[in-house]
Amino acid sequence: MKNCYINGIGNVSIQSVDFDLFKSEAAGIQILNKAQQPSYKDLIAPAMSRRMAKGVKMGIYAANNALFNAKMVDPQAVIVGTGLGCIEDSEKFLDAIIENDEQFLTPTAFIQSTHNTVAAQIALHLQCKAYNFTYVNGANSFESALFDAFMQLKHFNKENILIGGVDEIAPYTFSMYEMIGKVKQSGEEVNFKNPQTKGIALAEGATFFALSNNKTNNSYAEVLDVMLFNAFKDDETTEINTFLNKNNLSVTDLDVVFFGVNADAHQQEFYNRINTVFNEIPQGYYQHISGSYDTASAFGLKVAAEIIQKQALPKSVQYNNIEPTKIEKVLMINQFNNTDFSFVLLQSC
Amino acid sequence: MQKKVAITGMGIISSIGLSVEENFQSLISKKSGISNLENIQTRHASEIKVGEIKITNQELQQLLNLPEENTFTRTGLLGAYAAKKSVESAGITNINELRTGLISSTSVAGMDFTEKHYKKYEEHPEYQKYIQSHDAGDSSNKIAHYLGLKGFVTTISTACSSAANAIMLGASMIENGYLDRVIVGGTDALSKFTINGFKTLMILSDTYNTPFDNDRKGLNLGEAAAYLVLESDEVIKKSNKKVLAYVTGYGNANDAFHQTASSENGEGAYLAMKQAFEKASILPDQIDYINVHGTATPNNDLSEGRAMSRIFNKVPKFSSTKAFTGHTLAAAAAIEAVYSVLALQNNTIFPNLNFKTPMEELNIVPETEVVQTEINHVLSNSFGFGGNCSTLIFSKS
Amino acid sequence: MDALKQELKERIINALNLEDISIDDIQDNDPLFGDGLGLDSIDALELIVLLDKEYGIKLADPKQGKEIFQSVETMAQFVAANRTK
Numbered sequence: 001m002k003n004c005y006i007n008g009i010g011n012v013s014i015q016s017v018d019f020d021l022f023k024s025e026a027a028g029i030q031i032l033n034k035a036q037q038p039s040y041k042d043l044i045a046p047a048m049s050r051r052m053a054k055g056v057k058m059g060i061y062a063a064n065n066a067l068f069n070a071k072m073v074d075p076q077a078v079i080v081g082t083g084l085g086c087i088e089d090s091e092k093f094l095d096a097i098i099e100n101d102e103q104f105l106t107p108t109a110f111i112q113s114t115h116n117t118v119a120a121q122i123a124l125h126l127q128c129k130a131y132n133f134t135y136v137n138g139a140n141s142f143e144s145a146l147f148d149a150f151m152q153l154k155h156f157n158k159e160n161i162l163i164g165g166v167d168e169i170a171p172y173t174f175s176m177y178e179m180i181g182k183v184k185q186s187g188e189e190v191n192f193k194n195p196q197t198k199g200i201a202l203a204e205g206a207t208f209f210a211l212s213n214n215k216t217n218n219s220y221a222e223v224l225d226v227m228l229f230n231a232f233k234d235d236e237t238t239e240i241n242t243f244l245n246k247n248n249l250s251v252t253d254l255d256v257v258f259f260g261v262n263a264d265a266h267q268q269e270f271y272n273r274i275n276t277v278f279n280e281i282p283q284g285y286y287q288h289i290s291g292s293y294d295t296a297s298a299f300g301l302k303v304a305a306e307i308i309q310k311q312a313l314p315k316s317v318q319y320n321n322i323e324p325t326k327i328e329k330v331l332m333i334n335q336f337n338n339t340d341f342s343f344v345l346l347q348s349c
Numbered sequence: 350m351q352k353k354v355a356i357t358g359m360g361i362i363s364s365i366g367l368s369v370e371e372n373f374q375s376l377i378s379k380k381s382g383i384s385n386l387e388n389i390q391t392r393h394a395s396e397i398k399v400g401e402i403k404i405t406n407q408e409l410q411q412l413l414n415l416p417e418e419n420t421f422t423r424t425g426l427l428g429a430y431a432a433k434k435s436v437e438s439a440g441i442t443n444i445n446e447l448r449t450g451l452i453s454s455t456s457v458a459g460m461d462f463t464e465k466h467y468k469k470y471e472e473h474p475e476y477q478k479y480i481q482s483h484d485a486g487d488s489s490n491k492i493a494h495y496l497g498l499k500g501f502v503t504t505i506s507t508a509c510s511s512a513a514n515a516i517m518l519g520a521s522m523i524e525n526g527y528l529d530r531v532i533v534g535g536t537d538a539l540s541k542f543t544i545n546g547f548k549t550l551m552i553l554s555d556t557y558n559t560p561f562d563n564d565r566k567g568l569n570l571g572e573a574a575a576y577l578v579l580e581s582d583e584v585i586k587k588s589n590k591k592v593l594a595y596v597t598g599y600g601n602a603n604d605a606f607h608q609t610a611s612s613e614n615g616e617g618a619y620l621a622m623k624q625a626f627e628k629a630s631i632l633p634d635q636i637d638y639i640n641v642h643g644t645a646t647p648n649n650d651l652s653e654g655r656a657m658s659r660i661f662n663k664v665p666k667f668s669s670t671k672a673f674t675g676h677t678l679a680a681a682a683a684i685e686a687v688y689s690v691l692a693l694q695n696n697t698i699f700p701n702l703n704f705k706t707p708m709e710e711l712n713i714v715p716e717t718e719v720v721q722t723e724i725n726h727v728l729s730n731s732f733g734f735g736g737n738c739s740t741l742i743f744s745k746s
Numbered sequence: 747m748d749a750l751k752q753e754l755k756e757r758i759i760n761a762l763n764l765e766d767i768s769i770d771d772i773q774d775n776d777p778l779f780g781d782g783l784g785l786d787s788i789d790a791l792e793l794i795v796l797l798d799k800e801y802g803i804k805l806a807d808p809k810q811g812k813e814i815f816q817s818v819e820t821m822a823q824f825v826a827a828n829r830t831k
Contacts (some may be wrong), residue, residue, distance in 0.1 A: 015659075047784050050763040078603070083484060085506070090542075094467055097545050102392045104799040107762070107791045110546035111608050111734065114456060114487060115506035121737025123603040127622060132603035132737055133514060134457075137504040138486035148518065155525045172468075176480045179470055230493045230502035233445055276381040339490055490803060551808045610787060 008210030070210030081141030083294020084217025085115035139336030164208030166296025203291020258336030358439025358578035400571025430538030436547035450501030453509035454535035457719025508733030512684035533575030560643035560669035571675025598742030600624025615656025643669020672702035771829035
């Protein structure tokens with residue numbers, strides 16, 4: 001059976017373009033966090049970029065950096081996960097429909113609003129005619145893409161695959177989220193360790209990975225297993241153990257566990273429950289750096305891959321006070337509102 | 350050793366019927382579902398024809414026995430209806446007894462409700478419960494919940510090829526032992542958003558769509574949902590279940606040519622078909638019938654026709670069923686998978702309605718009548734914006 | 747006519763988001779598509795909307811655009827002859 005290595009990472013996030021987990025101090029989280037846009041000029045010709053949504057640009061940039069980082073030139077699949085796609089253009093097109101009473105509408109916003117536009121534009125940019133998929137399943141959209149790539153590398157005749165997660169913020173969507181309390185209300189504290197209020201701190205970003213079944217000098221980590229599901233069939237502890245046992249591991253074999261905690265007091269209950277399983281394991285978190293969005297867990301995978309490669313868990317991402325002695329096996333757990341669950345198991349290589 | 354992928358159940362709702370049997374009857378009696386638009390308020394209503402399902406959301410909710418307080422949008426309602434029928438038709442009583450998944454697909458998602466309430470949410474808190482229903486994944490989670498399914502659930506959105514990719518992923522997961530059975534398909538409701546979107550691209554016909562005709566003027570949008578139950582042959586051996594057909598081949602490629610248009614020579618389509626033949630280990634001339642994508646836009650039919658002419662020495666009998674149903678976007682490949690299985694089961698090719706004049710550029714003509722002939726392998730094409738090209742091959746059980 | 751051409755250039759730049767191009771960069775007879783400004787079929791659709799919105803000219807078939815959108819010159823002539831507003 002062939003393996004699945006993470007060989008390259010590219011990213012656009014709410015942190016500065018040159019943000020380094022091991023050197024930089026992360027900018028604090030607000031309730032609304034926009035991505036720091038890099039310069040796209042060298043990468044995307046003006047004739048192309050003039051019609052590109054923010055999500056497309058972030059995606060192409062992150063994808064390109066992931067490939068460059070891995071020295072990969074011809075991925076045999078491009079697989080993208082996104083919760084809402086280029087939602088800003090969906091809003092633009094809807095606004096135009098309403099404001100102009102369905103007249104004088106132009107195609108650009110509509111074209112961008114289709115969920116697959118990021119993966120499609122990456123294919124166009126790379127002139128890549130290979131397998132091209134887009135997953136749109138809320139908080140495990142990215143893990144769906146990761147799972148597909150994992151299966152393709154293991155069982156299909158593919159060596160190199162580009163995957164990523166991307167989501168953008170749009171103004172009216174944010175205000176709708178305010179109305180239903182999906183995001184924190186103005187003035188509320190954003191606390192990831194002991195959240196007192198409901199709602200997340202919304203953000204945006206793109207994180208891409210060059211995956212391969214060839215291990216290289218640049219390999220960060222190996223993906224051992226990926227599992228996604230809508231609801232626990234059994235009790236949570238049993239299912240976590242079953243997943244680990246399937247991989248010949250038990251909880252005590254884990255060196256770090258990463259939680260997708262998102263500062264929502266309501267959603268914290270899930271993590272508090274499973275915390276009892278992992279109370280002797282070093283724990284990490286990442287959404288206090290990335291902010292929260294459907295594909296923030298792609299940023300989480302970047303953090304996990306980097307700490308495995310560096311064999312260091314910086315204080316800034318430690319969720320409890322237990323220091324790892326080594327970082328070989330890492331489990332990532334994520335969900336949103338008690339659905340779209342995912343487990344991602346990594347190991348050092 | 351890879352497992353074989355059997356189809357053991359099907360459910361469908363489209364403008365030509367609320368069941369597999371009704372769809373089949375419409376197809377063999379040339380009864381099209383294209384009509385004037387009734388359920389959506391739009392200033393373009395008189396300029397377009399649609400494949401609309403003449404059942405209201407309230408009626409669908411009743412058919413599904415949903416509680417009053419549900420937050421299903423039409424996409425979710427159609428999906429739940431068809432998915433439930435597929436599970437029943439596969440004789441599944443305990444859905445979580447085996448490792449069962451749901452792979453759904455949609456392009457419209459909850460847009461049909463969002464567009465109704467957009468900008469009114471603040472004044473109307475009673476609509477706010479639909480805000481979360483906008484997400485594509487929300488419809489799949491609702492369908493899974495409705496079926497009582499706990500397990501692998503995901504959603505694919507690759508524009509008009511979406512459901513083909515759902516079927517492809519499901520088949521791959523069964524073959525490689527990740528699931529024992531999986532419900533795969535897609536759902537899309539008509540919406541003002543897509544009507545206006547396709548309008549801006551100037552590819553909507555103002556009359557009945559005419560696939561592969563020289564004078565074709567564009568597509569009719571439609572709405573539908575369909576799901577297939579796929580099971581591994583290992584599971585089937587134990588249950589002695591009747592197999593409707595097998596998924597034997599699939600291919601996925603990107604045209605990498607243009608944001609919305611297909612390339613002149615149909616490179617993406619050609620590559621997708623080529624991969625599907627390799628996967629199925631059959632030669633192109635073993636295909637007995639092609640259910641083409643055939644949207645009736647000038648660009649699609651020419652590009653697809655060229656790709657077919659390139660890959661086949663002699664293009665097999667083919668037809669587009671979009672003159673019956675309209676283009677049902679993410680659901681298209683799912684309803685056409687159902688039609689492909691019906692073609693295999695009944696040794697029947699369905700007619701390409703509204704065809705009169707062969708295309709100038711090509712030497713191929715679709716079947717315009719119901720044809721009875723031995724069918725062992727059916728190929729189904731689906732292509733979407735963004736160059737997403739997918740091909741599926743279904744084979745007799 | 748010159749005023750109309752200036753106006754068209756400005757509107758083309760705005761509608762198509764041609765950030766790096768100024769009015770002076772577009773000559774009256776420069777081809778808009780292909781080698782000239784490098785516009786594509788989506789731009790053609792945008793220009794069709796521009797004709798409708800600004801000049802009250804409706805094109806039913808996108809193919810008509812091919813002749814009309816050859817250059818700012820051909821576009822201006824078409825607009826001058828067919829405008830309803």
